[in-house]
Amino acid sequence: xxxxxxxxxxxxxxxxxxxxxxxxxxxxxxxxxxxxxxxxxxxxxxxxxxxxxxxxxxxxxxxxxxxxxxxxxxxxxxxxxxxxxxxxxxxxxxxxxxxxxxxxxxxxxxxxxxxxxxxxxxxxxxxxxxxxxxxxxxxxxxxxxxxxxxxxxxxxxxxxxxxxxxxxxxxxxxxxxxxxxxxxxxxxxxxxxxxxxxxxxxxxxxxxxxxxxxxxxxxxxxxxxxxxxxxxxxxxxxxxxxxxxxxxxxxxxxxxxxxxxxxxxxxxxxxxxxxxxxxxxxxxxxxxxxxxxxxxxxxxxxxxxxxxxxxxxxxxxxxxxxxxxxxxxxxxxxxxxxxxx
Amino acid sequence: xxxxxxxxxxxxxxxxxxxxxxxxxxxxxxxxxxxxxxxxxxxxxxxxxxxxxxxxxxxxxxxxxxxxxxxxxxxxxxxxxxxxxxxxxxxxxxxxxxxxxxxxxxxxxxxxxxxxxxxxxxxxxxxxxxxxxxxxxxxxxxxxxxxxxxxxxxxxxxxxxxxxxxxxxxxxxxxxxxxxxxxxxxxxxxxxxxxxxxxxxxxxxxxxxxxxxxxxxxxxxxxxxxxxxxxxxxxxxxxxxxxxxxxxxxxxxxxxxxxxxxxxxxxxxxxxxxxxxxxxxxxxxxxxxxxxxxxxx
Numbered sequence: 001x002x003x004x005x006x007x008x009x010x011x012x013x014x015x016x017x018x019x020x021x022x023x024x025x026x027x028x029x030x031x032x033x034x035x036x037x038x039x040x041x042x043x044x045x046x047x048x049x050x051x052x053x054x055x056x057x058x059x060x061x062x063x064x065x066x067x068x069x070x071x072x073x074x075x076x077x078x079x080x081x082x083x084x085x086x087x088x089x090x091x092x093x094x095x096x097x098x099x100x101x102x103x104x105x106x107x108x109x110x111x112x113x114x115x116x117x118x119x120x121x122x123x124x125x126x127x128x129x130x131x132x133x134x135x136x137x138x139x140x141x142x143x144x145x146x147x148x149x150x151x152x153x154x155x156x157x158x159x160x161x162x163x164x165x166x167x168x169x170x171x172x173x174x175x176x177x178x179x180x181x182x183x184x185x186x187x188x189x190x191x192x193x194x195x196x197x198x199x200x201x202x203x204x205x206x207x208x209x210x211x212x213x214x215x216x217x218x219x220x221x222x223x224x225x226x227x228x229x230x231x232x233x234x235x236x237x238x239x240x241x242x243x244x245x246x247x248x249x250x251x252x253x254x255x256x257x258x259x260x261x262x263x264x265x266x267x268x269x270x271x272x273x274x275x276x277x278x279x280x281x282x283x284x285x286x287x288x289x290x291x292x293x294x295x296x297x298x299x300x301x302x303x304x305x306x307x308x309x310x311x312x313x314x315x316x317x318x319x320x321x322x323x324x325x326x327x328x329x330x331x332x333x334x335x336x337x338x339x340x341x
Numbered sequence: 342x343x344x345x346x347x348x349x350x351x352x353x354x355x356x357x358x359x360x361x362x363x364x365x366x367x368x369x370x371x372x373x374x375x376x377x378x379x380x381x382x383x384x385x386x387x388x389x390x391x392x393x394x395x396x397x398x399x400x401x402x403x404x405x406x407x408x409x410x411x412x413x414x415x416x417x418x419x420x421x422x423x424x425x426x427x428x429x430x431x432x433x434x435x436x437x438x439x440x441x442x443x444x445x446x447x448x449x450x451x452x453x454x455x456x457x458x459x460x461x462x463x464x465x466x467x468x469x470x471x472x473x474x475x476x477x478x479x480x481x482x483x484x485x486x487x488x489x490x491x492x493x494x495x496x497x498x499x500x501x502x503x504x505x506x507x508x509x510x511x512x513x514x515x516x517x518x519x520x521x522x523x524x525x526x527x528x529x530x531x532x533x534x535x536x537x538x539x540x541x542x543x544x545x546x547x548x549x550x551x552x553x554x555x556x557x558x559x560x561x562x563x564x565x566x567x568x569x570x571x572x573x574x575x576x577x578x579x580x581x582x583x584x585x586x587x588x589x590x591x592x593x594x595x596x597x598x599x600x601x602x603x604x605x606x607x608x609x610x611x612x613x614x615x616x617x618x619x620x621x622x623x624x625x626x627x628x629x630x631x632x633x634x635x636x637x638x
Contacts (some may be wrong), residue, residue, distance in 0.1 A: 015506075078474070079483055103506050107486040107521075110471040114443060114478035119598030122439075122469035132602060146602065152466060153356030157605045164598035204483050204514045207500065211508035223637070247637060271468075280636050290607060301636050303627070304614070314614050319627060323619030331621055335628040340638060 005143070006095035006166055007064075008034040011085065011108070012045045012057065013100055015076075015211075019053055021219065022100030024060050025177040029127060030098055031061035036129045037143060039095065042066055044088060046081055048074035054190050059182035063189065066092075070195035072202055075209060076104055082111040083201045088193065089116060094167045096145050098127075101171035113169050119162030120169045121147035125176045125294075132161045144168065154271050154290040175219050175275035214266045216250055222279045223249030226269055226296070229256035230285020230306060231325065237262055239329045240284055246333050252276070254292045270295035282332075284325050288313025305329075343398040344494065346390045347455035349446055349476070350383035350403055350418060352411040353466040379414045382461025384528040389491065389520070390459050391422045391529065397494055400424050404449050406434055406442065412544050415577055419539040420531035427578035428544050433593050434582065439467075441596035443475035448585035450480055457499065458519040462487060473521035483514045489525035543570065544579040 010030045013020040027043065034041040042064040043057045054065040068084050089097070089112070099105035101123045113120035126148035132141045145168040147160040162168040218224065225244040227237055237251065244251045253263045255270055269276055271291040281299035286292060288304070288311055296302070297316050304317035305328050314320045321328055354375035390401045403418040405411050406429040415426035429449055437445065450458055458480070463470035470486075477484035485501050492500040492511060500513045504523060543551070545567060552563045570576050582592055590596060617627045631637040 078486070082478075103487060103504070106470045107474050107484065110439065110474035111478050111484065113471075114440060114475035117440065117598070120439065120471060121599060122467075122471055132600075134600060136600075147599075150607070151468075151604075152354075153468075155356070155607060157607055159602040159604075160599050161602050162598050163600050204485070204512055206510055207513050208511040209505070209508070210510075211505065214507060280631065301631070303617075317614040319617050320614035321617045321619050321624075321627075328619050328624065331619075331624040332628065335621070335625045336637065338625070339628055339632055 005037060005039060006093045007040040007042050008037065008096045009042050009044055009066075009094040009098065009167065010062075011097065011099045011105065012043045012053070013102060013104055014045070014047055014050060014053060017047075017050055017053065019056060020100060020102065021179070022102060022105075022172070022174040024056075025175070025179045026098045026100060026172055027057060027060040027062055028180045029172070029177040030096075031180075033096060033127065033129060033145070034063075037095065040064060042094070044068075044085060046073045046084055051190070054188070055184075056182070058186050058188035059184050060180070061186065064191055065188060066191045066193060068193050068195050070197075072197055073195065075206055077202070077204050077206065078104075078107050078111055079201045079204055080197050081108055082115070083197055084193075084195055086112055086115055087196075089167060097167040097169045099169070099171045101173050105171045109169055109171050116165065116167075116169075118165055118167060118169050119160075120171070121149060121160045121162070122171050124149045124170045124172045125157075127170065127172065132163075134161075134163060137163075139163070145170070150271065150294060154294050173275055175277075215264065216266050218250055218252055218267070218269065218274045218276050221250040221276070223247045223282075224252045224269070224276060224278045224280070224296075224299070225249055225282045225284065226252035226254065226286060227257050227263070227284045228254040228286030228292070229260065230287070231257060231262065232285070234262040236325065239325065243282070243329050243333055246336055247280075249278075249280070254286045254289070256287075256289075283313050283317070284329065286313050287311050288316070342400040344393070344400070344457065345453065345455045346393060346399050346401045346457045346459060347450055347453050348383070348387050348390045348401060348403045348418070348423070348459045349472075350387065350405050350414050350461070351380045351464045352377050352405065352407055352414045353380045353464050354378075356465050377410065377413070379417055380461055380464045382463060382522060382524055383414075384461070385524050385526055386459040386461045386520075386522040387418055387421060387423065388526045388528040389488070389522050390457075392526070393457070393491060393494060394422070394424075402427065402453060402455070404429060404446075404453075406430070406445055406449075409544065409546055412547060412577060416539055416542055417531065419542055420535045421529055422532065422535065425578075426542070427580060429580050429585065430546075431581040431592075433587075433589060436594035436597065437592060438597035438599045439469055439471040439475055440598060441592050441594075443472050443479050444591045444596060445582075445585070445587055446472070446476050447479035448587045449580065450476070452585060454517075456516045456518075457494075458482070458517070460519070460521050462521045462523050470521070473519060477519035480517070480519065482517045482519055484519045484521070485512050485514055486521045488520045488522050491520075539575070541570070542575045542577050544577045546579050548576075 040063040487504040
């Protein structure tokens with residue numbers, strides 16, 4: 001079979017002319033997949049007056065930027081975006097189409113997959129190319145996209161394959177694919193496409209839109225001091241903030257601490273929060289539920305502090321401190337201050 | 342009735358409270374050891390529907406796809422205030438991925454022709470959040486995802502507040518429309534009076550089984566019992582694939598483009614943690630080590 005396969009596409013999410021980090025992470029992963037399949041990597045960029053973003057996308061590795069500019073594509077509405085992308089899929093038949101598993105990606109990708117009758121796997125944490133023998137149906141497939149994701153509350157990892165029509169569609173968790181350095185000398189082609197939308201596709205009206213940038217950048221932090229239910233109160237988070245400040249890091253939390261109302265959701269690490277991989281992660285009073293570990297297990301060094309010597313977090317920690325936070329954290333602060341002075 | 346509201350709900354294993362017993366020795370999940378619960382965000386969707394019923398003239402129908410045991414969540418929905426419940430059940434639906442599931446649900450919705458379809462944002466066994474948008478597409482209706490509250494419902498359109506990354510939007514959509522609902526309201530509890538009434542609500546399948554288990558019943562009793570319960574509104578409708586005119590090629594495994602290649606249990610990376618004494622001396626040594634290897638400083 002010498003059937004030519006389609007290209008790898010990445011849906012580029014932008015907000016106010018700024019590309020979402022997850023889209024650049026996917027461009028980097030998409031570059032790897034496209035090289036493996038010997039096809040092109042193409043970005044699908046929708047919005048209004050956003051042509052200048054194309055250079056950024058080339059610098060991260062895109063061969064082509066498919067650009068749809070129209071007033072009706074700003075701000076994002078799901079039906080209009082789905083129509084434009086669906087038309088592009090029909091015209092160009094990509095092999096793979098990647099979306100960030102963001103709020104936008106998770107409402108847009110299924111709408112498109114349903115119309116295209118294509119498979120869609122949510123929240124992937126890894127992607128690779130491999131062959132697939134479907135023993136049940138006695139068919140084999142070459143060079144398929146292995147769509148790897150946690151399931152069942154994070155207790156199992158499933159590898160899923162789409163056996164129907166292309167494109168093979170997935171949404172991918174934010175922060176799990178590594179972002180490579182951009183190279184400004186890379187160039188690519190701009191393909192501008194016309195936008196044609198019916199009244200029904202612009203039927204959803206945005207009456208009001210209120211947005212703020214996140215109050216904390218956990219993904220960029222090299223040192224993270226995170227608190228769980230064992231911290232005990234909002235007040236006790238002060239001690240964590242002091243340690244983070246001393247070490248030059250950020251404060252994060254497990255879902256239990258966020259649900260308890262001690263700290264804002266922007267700080268949440270784990271399956272329903274942010275995925276981080278800092279140089280140092282200090283887990284304070286975090287028991288280590290699988291959903292939390294999913295968001296931080298790849299940290300280079302993990303210090304866990306817990307009063308319970310059998311807490312599961314110790315199983316992935318590099319350093320284990322059994323003790324009370326109110327006793328251990330001041331000692332860490334003092335020891336660091338004494339060393340650097 | 343001015344508005345017909347259809348709420349799709351799901352019975353799920355309680356994956357958020359997995360204990361030691363729920364993991365088998367080979368690392369796979371023992372579903373049988375997990376309690377089956379009402380999917381949390383589906384309760385939020387039901388609550389939103391009931392609030393709309395309180396504010397406007399509406400009929401709330403709740404439907405689920407699942408095995409006969411899933412009737413439990415339908416009864417629970419009746420206890421909380423739903424007007425009608427239906428179970429979509431057929432072995433042919435088994436093994437469905439989100440595409441096949443949304444197709445099956447669309448077959449039910451087409452029979453009811455609702456003004457509004459409500460679903461929880463996602464179910465805690467799969468966490469995909471895909472069925473809502475896919476169902477909206479199958480029905481060719483607009484979708485508003487991550488709804489926190491309905492601002493207004495009038496003259497053929499709905500205005501809703503929904504969460505977006507870092508904030509919220511107020512969106513307006515024509516009806517019919519599908520909403521996926523997030524954990525932004527407090528589901529009302531079951532009402533004692535409604536429990537007294539609807540604890541007897543059954544599907545025809547459950548009734549038949551009950552009669553088969555009792556050996557003293559007369560022929561004809563079953564039909565009489567069913568019509569008597571139906572007269573009191575205590576029969577939960579039971580539909581199979583044929584009853585909703587579902588294309589056999591589009592449901593269950595056959596209708597699912599995604600295949601599971603393999604499943605692994607999550608293994609802890611098992612690196613041995615170095616014990617650090619919680620003393621000033623122990624912690625000084627730790628900080629020294631982290632500065633030496635350039636983790637700190």
